[in-house]
Structures are given as C-alpha cells and as structure tokens.
Amino acid sequence: MNVELINTGSELLLGRTLNTHQQWLCRRLSDHGYLVARQVCVPDTGTSIQQAVREALDRADIIIVTGGLGPTSDDITRELIADLFQKPLRQDPAIVAGLREFFARRNRPMAESNLVQAMVPEGAIVLPNPNGTAPGLAMKVEAGGSKIEDGTGANTPSSILHPRSPRWLIMLPGPPRELHPMFTNHVLPLLQREMPTETFICRTLRTTGLGESALQEMIAAPLSQLVSAGLQLGYCARPGEVDVRLAARGPTANRIVGEAADIVQDLLAKFIFAEEDDELETVIVRTLTAGRLTLALAESCTGGCIAHRITNVPGASAVLLAGMVTYANVAKTKFVGVRPETLAAHGAVSEAVCREMAEGVRRETGADFSIAVTGIAGPTGGSPEKPVGTVFIGVSSSSGTVVSKNLNRYEREAFKQITAQQALELLRRSITG
Amino acid sequence: MNVELINTGSELLLGRTLNTHQQWLCRRLSDHGYLVARQVCVPDTGTSIQQAVREALDRADIIIVTGGLGPTSDDITRELIADLFQKPLRQDPAIVAGLREFFARRNRPMAESNLVQAMVPEGAIVLPNPNGTAPGLAMKVEAGGSKIEDGTGANTPSSILHPRSPRWLIMLPGPPRELHPMFTNHVLPLLQREMPTETFICRTLRTTGLGESALQEMIAAPLSQLVSAGLQLGYCARPGEVDVRLAARGPTANRIVGEAADIVQDLLAKFIFAEEDDELETVIVRTLTAGRLTLALAESCTGGCIAHRITNVPGASAVLLAGMVTYANVAKTKFVGVRPETLAAHGAVSEAVCREMAEGVRRETGADFSIAVTGIAGPTGGSPEKPVGTVFIGVSSSSGTVVSKNLNRYEREAFKQITAQQALELLRRSITG
Numbered sequence: 001m002n003v004e005l006i007n008t009g010s011e012l013l014l015g016r017t018l019n020t021h022q023q024w025l026c027r028r029l030s031d032h033g034y035l036v037a038r039q040v041c042v043p044d045t046g047t048s049i050q051q052a053v054r055e056a057l058d059r060a061d062i063i064i065v066t067g068g069l070g071p072t073s074d075d076i077t078r079e080l081i082a083d084l085f086q087k088p089l090r091q092d093p094a095i096v097a098g099l100r101e102f103f104a105r106r107n108r109p110m111a112e113s114n115l116v117q118a119m120v121p122e123g124a125i126v127l128p129n130p131n132g133t134a135p136g137l138a139m140k141v142e143a144g145g146s147k148i149e150d151g152t153g154a155n156t157p158s159s160i161l162h163p164r165s166p167r168w169l170i171m172l173p174g175p176p177r178e179l180h181p182m183f184t185n186h187v188l189p190l191l192q193r194e195m196p197t198e199t200f201i202c203r204t205l206r207t208t209g210l211g212e213s214a215l216q217e218m219i220a221a222p223l224s225q226l227v228s229a230g231l232q233l234g235y236c237a238r239p240g241e242v243d244v245r246l247a248a249r250g251p252t253a254n255r256i257v258g259e260a261a262d263i264v265q266d267l268l269a270k271f272i273f274a275e276e277d278d279e280l281e282t283v284i285v286r287t288l289t290a291g292r293l294t295l296a297l298a299e300s301c302t303g304g305c306i307a308h309r310i311t312n313v314p315g316a317s318a319v320l321l322a323g324m325v326t327y328a329n330v331a332k333t334k335f336v337g338v339r340p341e342t343l344a345a346h347g348a349v350s351e352a353v354c355r356e357m358a359e360g361v362r363r364e365t366g367a368d369f370s371i372a373v374t375g376i377a378g379p380t381g382g383s384p385e386k387p388v389g390t391v392f393i394g395v396s397s398s399s400g401t402v403v404s405k406n407l408n409r410y411e412r413e414a415f416k417q418i419t420a421q422q423a424l425e426l427l428r429r430s431i432t433g
Numbered sequence: 434m435n436v437e438l439i440n441t442g443s444e445l446l447l448g449r450t451l452n453t454h455q456q457w458l459c460r461r462l463s464d465h466g467y468l469v470a471r472q473v474c475v476p477d478t479g480t481s482i483q484q485a486v487r488e489a490l491d492r493a494d495i496i497i498v499t500g501g502l503g504p505t506s507d508d509i510t511r512e513l514i515a516d517l518f519q520k521p522l523r524q525d526p527a528i529v530a531g532l533r534e535f536f537a538r539r540n541r542p543m544a545e546s547n548l549v550q551a552m553v554p555e556g557a558i559v560l561p562n563p564n565g566t567a568p569g570l571a572m573k574v575e576a577g578g579s580k581i582e583d584g585t586g587a588n589t590p591s592s593i594l595h596p597r598s599p600r601w602l603i604m605l606p607g608p609p610r611e612l613h614p615m616f617t618n619h620v621l622p623l624l625q626r627e628m629p630t631e632t633f634i635c636r637t638l639r640t641t642g643l644g645e646s647a648l649q650e651m652i653a654a655p656l657s658q659l660v661s662a663g664l665q666l667g668y669c670a671r672p673g674e675v676d677v678r679l680a681a682r683g684p685t686a687n688r689i690v691g692e693a694a695d696i697v698q699d700l701l702a703k704f705i706f707a708e709e710d711d712e713l714e715t716v717i718v719r720t721l722t723a724g725r726l727t728l729a730l731a732e733s734c735t736g737g738c739i740a741h742r743i744t745n746v747p748g749a750s751a752v753l754l755a756g757m758v759t760y761a762n763v764a765k766t767k768f769v770g771v772r773p774e775t776l777a778a779h780g781a782v783s784e785a786v787c788r789e790m791a792e793g794v795r796r797e798t799g800a801d802f803s804i805a806v807t808g809i810a811g812p813t814g815g816s817p818e819k820p821v822g823t824v825f826i827g828v829s830s831s832s833g834t835v836v837s838k839n840l841n842r843y844e845r846e847a848f849k850q851i852t853a854q855q856a857l858e859l860l861r862r863s864i865t866g
Contacts, residue, residue, distance in 0.1 A: 015469075019455055305737070308736055311810075320736075320761075
C-alpha cells in the first residue's frame, strides 16, 4: 500500500510555517504498515494542487491531502479536487447544523463564508471534526471511474491508461489539533477497513546513553538471523537518544518482532527508557507519581529546560515541588544553600558545587529526589581547564548523591537539550535503581 | 526564478525525522526573491531521487537537493545525479587533503569510505564544508547540454524537448549545522551571481498582542494603494504572534517597502517587537543588557518555559539572576515570599498571589524587573470560576507592579508557549515604557 502525502499551503513554501504534518502522518502510517513513498508540498493555487493530485494518482494507492479546507479565500482544496474528478459539490445539511451549533456554543455569530465547509463532493465520506469547523473528506477513486484532465487540456482518463485497483483520496484540515484526532479516529480505521495491509507489526524501543554506531554494534549480529527471516531493523538518532524500530509483515510478524524485542531488551536493558511515543519526562512523572515520590530541580546552564520538559507532562504538579534556575552565584547560595567557600574554591562549574546544589534543593524543598546541573553552555565563558560544553549533573536522594561530568560540545540550544536528556536519564536510573 | 527543493531521506518518510530544511531554506530563498514552487521528499533509493530531479528539470530554474552526500551506503545522491547527467566522477585532491586534515585535527583515523565524499561530477563547483566531511556541489545544467534518460528507458534529451535557459542543480549535505552556513556563505552568493533576480526587497515586522484578522483590519486599507503599486503583503500567524511580510520587486521596490513599513510601524507601533528573525526573548535580553538591568522570574503554570526561552539567548547570564518554578504552594511561600493568608484567601491562581510572586521574587533577588505567572495549564484542575486556561501574569519593577488576567484555552504545551509569549511581551512593554 503506497501512500503519497500532499501538503498544501503557500506559507509552507515561503518558509513561514514548519511542516509538522509530514513527520506526524508518516510516523503513524509507517507504524501501521502503510509506506509513504513520496511527500509533496505545493502552494494554494489551482494548477499546482490539481497537478500534484494527478501525478500521485499514477503512483499511489492512497493519497492524503492536507490543508485548504477552511472558510477563507485561499482554502480551495475541496473545490479543486471536486473539479478534478468532475464530482458536483452538494451542501450537507448535517454539516450545516454542526457548524451552526459550533458557533452557537461559543456565542459567536457565524459568517456565511463558513457554509463552504458544508459542501461535499458527490460520493465522498464526511470525516467529523469536533475540534474545528472544516470536516475531512474521503473519496474512493474507482479504477476506470474517474476522468482526469491531463496537463495538455485533453481529456485523458488517467485510470484507464493505468488500470488499477480502487484508490482512496483523503482530505484533512491543516490545524494539527484538528488533523491529529481526525486521522487517529477516522482515517486509520477507514484505511484498515478499506485498504488493509498484510499483518504488520511494529515496535519502537527508545534508548538513551549510547551512540547510534555503538548501539548498532551491540545488536546487529544477534539480530541477523531474524533479519534474514524478515525482520526490518531501523535506527533513528536524535539529540541524546536512539530509537530502535523493529517491524515485520505476514503471518510470522508477531513472533519475529517479539523475539527481536526480547533480544534487544536483554542486550540494551538499562539503556531503554520507553516504548513507542513515550518521552523520558513522561516515564519519570509516571514512575514518581506511582511511587508517590516528589522531585525538585536546581538548574544553572540548562536554564529551566528540565523544568519545562517535566511540566509539559499532564499531572506534573503531583510530582514537581519546585525548580530553581540559579543562574547567578548569589542565587545558588541564597536559594539552594551552596556555600560561598565552595564557590570560591571550586568555581560555579564544579563537582562540589553541583553536589551542594543537588543536596541543597532537596533539603530546602523536602523532595524525595533532586537534579542539579551546572556547566558552560557557551558560546563564551570557557577556559582551557573547563572548555565550553563542560557540565556537571547531579542526582540526590535518600540513598545518596551521584555527580557525573560530561563534555557536551554543541551549540547553545542543543547543549541545553542534550544536557537535560542526560540529567533526566540519570534521574530515571536512580529511581528505578 | 523558480526553485524546486528535493529533500532525500527514508527517515523523513518513515516519520523518524522532522524536516526542518524545508522551512529554513524556503524562508531564506523567498526573502531573497527566489520562489520555491514545489518541495518534494523522496526516499534514499535510486529511481526516486533520479525521477524527482528529472521532473524538477522540466519546471524549475534552480533545483536544490538535500541529503545523501555522506560516506555511508545509503548516501547515494552524488552518484545518482552524476549518472543522470552522464557526468564522470573524479576524485578531487583538494577535498581529499581537507578530509585527511579534518580527521587529523580530531585525532581520529579516517575510514577509507570517507573518500567517496571527494568524488566530484565533471564540471561541478565544490562548496566547502568547514563543519563536516561532505562538501556541497553545484552544477550548471546547460540548455540542450544534458541527456536525461526518461522513465521508459529510452534516451530522451529532456532539455531538447523543453529548451530552456541554463539551470543550476545544487546538492547540500543533510546535517543542519553543515547546510546552514554552506547555504548562506556559498549558495546564496552563487545564485545572486549566476541567477540574479530583479531587485527584490523584503522586510518582516513581527507583532504580538493582536490576532491575525484584527491586525489585517488595521493595515489592509491604508496599504491598499501600495499594494496596487506592487507591494506584496503577507501575514504569518504563530502561537501568540503575527509576522507582517512586506515585499516588492523592481526599481521602485525600496521606496514601496520603505513607505509600507513606515505605515505599519505607525499603525501597529506598540505591537511590533522586532524585525526579521529576532525573537521576543532576544529583544528583551538585548534591551536589558544595554541598560545594565537584571531580571528574575517566578513561574508556576509556565513551569520554566520563560526561563528556558530567556536562557536560549547567548549572554542571558548577564541579565537573569534567578528563575523560580514555584509549582507547589509551599514553594511559593518559601522561595518568593507569598503569604499563606493570601493563598488561603484567594487561591494560588489569583491576582493577589501573582502580585506577591512578582514583588517577592524581585525583593528576594534584588532584580530590576520580575515576571510572575500563575494559572491552570490543564487538562484538569479547572473550576467554573477559574476554568482551565485561566492565567494571571505580573510584571514588577521600581515603577510598580502590573497584573493582567488572560484566558488561554489551548492544550497544555500551547498554553505554556502562549502564556510565556504574553508574559515576555508584558515585560517588554514595561521595559520600553
């Protein structure tokens, strides 16, 4: 099952908006056995969108178009695709009622321009959008059934030139908070029903603390027999972590992926922090919540990045008592009890200060666990003994305090992210023992 | 000058990597008058990359291909493109020397596989890569000069079928920290020299505090005459901000954009926080540094997001004394001096507590300015009087304390980002008076 993804929107090609749909949709499609063979981005103009759809029809079984379903003048996807397939548009009374209710519930008048969102190409399935005004649309494109005008202006029935099994064309609204639930709740079930793939199993094990090549060296040989039997083995390196993706198709898929996961879990045990989409901070908040344990932070060079990540997790307030961003030395002394003598003797970026920060913030807040970080994010502030990138990370609990020293030579923002990742991992290992 | 951008990499289509090249390159190209008419993403396989380049040759004046220039087995862009244009690959001694030096400087042995990066298609220009091992390549594709094999296997000289002026094909390495400086220092000057556009002027004014449609209502009519004269007026809405893009081509471009910018600055004065790429936090750190002023933060519901943004700016340590993430009530009392009576009487999410947080953290740290934020990020914790999304934002300085109340109905992470944006903007206006 080949998928082609078409993202529409001039703001994407002007570089005004980051295209997050590509990664989000590709990830979910591939984890369910649908391969995205090509992604295309075109501006909000007639010929471009129609041309991209026409080209995709010759290559793909499933075509997903994002954007251009709203009520404003640059939202033209619906009309263009209805025109391309010569399907009349009809107003759907249920969508009209839904739109009126959407605005009534918010006490806002509904501009008549919104009614364009109730127009449905003949034969299309409506995908409800509880989070916005524009519903999605799914159209089955029968082999030989649709006349597609080609670029020359002549009417060439493309699907007759290339007889194929039925294909699906799916239109989704642009806003992520509308697209994401619509894809999960409506598109995926539709595809699994109408365009089922062979049994496909995919598991992702997320690791941290090992580089991609070191990790590959540890598991490639032990998995080689399963790879011969059909295991697809993939790696994805991100700042501070590497995901291992195990997938297989067919009747033996479940056994193959299961055996592979057992081998990887055996070999990489302590480096695996989660499966699938879980982030390190999610795992930590979940584990601390389950144990009714609390956390406090004393961050210098990460500047609030760890607190920000922890508080992105719903329910973090049950766990995090306080996070101190003690950037200035006086703040280290005043709020987390670092002794001025320690600062004078060792400097702010030192194992001794890191230890006092970790123990101090735990004492001051009464938390069960604490993290402390002090280092040199750069671009300036380094010295021959302590170059830019030097960082001390400490974790303290009733069983003691550990401090590790790292050299993270990255530009400022990557330095903060990678250091935060290392600190969260040190905490995770302290919690899980 | 039409540009087509081709991003190669199977990890993009598996959704393992976010494609940041699209926004980065499209933004820079369009700000210099080069229009990206289409972006395509294809996997690391022969036919796909060659097919995408072949299609682009019929549409674009400039083709930019990213990724696939490294030393590993899935890096095949260089060979495939040389093959497509029937150009022999020759080893470039200067690149070989550079590679040997790159590894010697890092005291690492050089695997022989790296030498593939020294292969250059006949006639191509080498774009140096001081940040990595794979240089970029730029090839002039003369009209009628290149025989392109089409999909049918027959040798059809595509450029004879479609006679066109010379085009440029540019290959860039995938890692952003290699691609970004290479594009700025080598690709842009090459394009401006070899494929100059008509005079093109573009300015972006960044605003915060107004919605997109409210902003449009304020400036569209006053700018309409300039739009008739050739002004391109664009808006880009992001969480908490709207960019206004003013552009024009030709001999009058400078005057038109200048007059438009004057009108916009006049009408939106207090909503404009920066021009071009500057972020709100960059403007704040720059302004505070220039005035030798200091800052302290007391964050509850934003959970360190403000501290994280401020400390992303190089030089933030001269400005930020401390940031307190006072998530628990006891932390609000202990670290920023909120009185237990105030908490008991008004609750943690209240104007009174916000005011005491702002004044307390300023008093405790001795900072010139402070920000305090307390609210309900959700998804739970709301009540009829204080629904999820309720937030109080305070800024305190020697001239007093202001507290504003907002209702930010967004999911958790967007809530934090938008609230942080509002808080930084309240601070900016307090600083600049």
